[in-house]
Amino acid sequence: MKNYDAVVFDMDGVIFDSERAIMECWIEQAEKMGMEFMEEHFHACIGVNLQKTREIMLKAYGEDFPFDEFDKQASALFHAKYDGGRLPIKSGVREILDYLKSSNKKIALATSTKKTSVIRRLSEAGLLEYFDEIVTGDMVTHSKPHPEIYLFACEKIGVKPEDAYAIEDSYNGIRSATSGGLRTIMVPDILPANDEMHELAETILNDLNEVIEYLDKM
Incomplete structure (x- = not known):
């Protein structure tokens, strides 16, 4: 692969x-x-x-x-x-970020949330330094499911979309990344994977620890 x-x-x-x-x-x-x-x-x-x-x-x-x-x-x-670092972090976050850093992979964020909130949340959680680039909803013209935010993120880190994975939990996020040409991994949160998501995503996994195992086989 x-x-x-x-x-x-x-x-x-x-x-x-x-x-x-x-x-x-x-x-x-x-x-x-x-x-x-x-x-x-x-x-x-x-x-x-x-x-x-x-x-x-x-x-x-x-x-x-x-x-x-x-x-x-x-x-x-x-x-x-x-606020104040009380927002729970998903299982496996630090592990996958450390894994990617040790593997010399670029790491970006493509979130619909506005920049001020993103920087605050990441800073309070001690995660901000992991990201090479951050693209937020107020930095682009079109919302997900339009691919603009993912294409911009890839441009900022200097990689082709087809050479990047996107990790998403939402239908609109998977649609956005897939239409932009990224390889998508869905880790469902509130919304379960439906037939469309099974068709669009390269794989659907239960959590970020499973994502590490999946990427480790690349």
């Missing part, structure tokens, strides 16, 4: 166990505002940037839905609970 030069990670649901944390804050804020079916609509927003999230929510709840206020209050709940 062809070798690889780099791995590009998604962040929420891959590096941090944050998808559930964010969802819980959304549901809590929705209950305060008397809104129903928030979990269902949250699932549709997994893997996309803030602009796309706004579009999804306005479509779901109407054009008069006060999305910015909702987002502000839900974010405040999240920061109160998880």
